[in-house]
Amino acid sequence: MDRSRWPVFVTGTVCRGFGRGSRDLGVPTANLSQEVVDGLPDFLVPGVYMGWASVDGGRVDKMVMSLGWNPFYANEKKTMEVHLMDKYEEEFYGSTLRVVVLEYIREEKSFSSVDELVRAIRSDIATARQRLDTPQYLAYKDFKFFTGDT
Numbered sequence: 522m523d524r525s526r527w528p529v530f531v532t533g534t535v536c537r538g539f540g541r542g543s544r545d546l547g548v549p550t551a552n553l554s555q556e557v558v559d560g561l562p563d564f565l566v567p568g569v570y571m572g573w574a575s576v577d578g579g580r581v582d583k584m585v586m587s588l589g590w591n592p593f594y595a596n597e598k599k600t601m602e603v604h605l606m607d608k609y610e611e612e613f614y615g616s617t618l619r620v621v622v623l624e625y626i627r628e629e630k631s632f633s634s635v636d637e638l639v640r641a642i643r644s645d646i647a648t649a650r651q652r653l654d655t656p657q658y659l660a661y662k663d664f665k666f667f668t669g670d671t
């Protein structure tokens with residue numbers, strides 16, 4: 522991995538997903554618009570990532586995200602879905618989401634049940650929670666990028 526290209530900063534509008542995130546999985550996700558997904562750099566390969574995110578310049582929260590085609594659901598469109606780990610409001614369609622993507626966690630997989638998918642997501646969240654508390658990652662929380670001043 523070429524670290525000089527990291528982290529990846531992404532800004533976009535939150536769009537409607539398929540609505541399964543909270544309904545089936547109990548893990549609400551904010552989907553970014555197709556233009557944003559299409560404009561992501563190629564080195565950001567499909568998979569699960571961790572980092573920080575904020576909605577409309579508000580509090581910066583820990584996030585995990587899934588980028589790709591969700592093999593469990595066999596989506597036809599590539600999506601970028603961000604789960605804000607400490608935010609409980611579920612609907613912020615139309616809001617501006619700012620994301621700093623810091624680290625790849627794993628590739629996207631298909632699972633034999635929704636339960637297994639949920640277990641994998643819970644494990645991603647636990648991994649991210651710990652890693653993001655390290656000083657080199659905490660530093661990004663206060664980046665000007667999040668307040669929209671840059």
Ligand SMILES: Cc1cc2nc3c(=O)[nH]c(=O)nc-3n(C[C@H](O)[C@H](O)[C@H](O)COP(=O)(O)O)c2cc1C
Pocket residue numbers: 538539540541542543546548550552569585586587590591592593594595602603604628629630631638641642645646
């Ligand atoms: C941290 C995280 C990891 C995920 N990992 C996978 C995965 O390995 N395979 C998969 O098919 N979907 C994965 N997903 C995507 C979920 O399937 C997706 O969030 C769900 O389908 C909701 O999509 P929707 O909001 O568009 O309805 C992951 C989502 C998150 C937030």
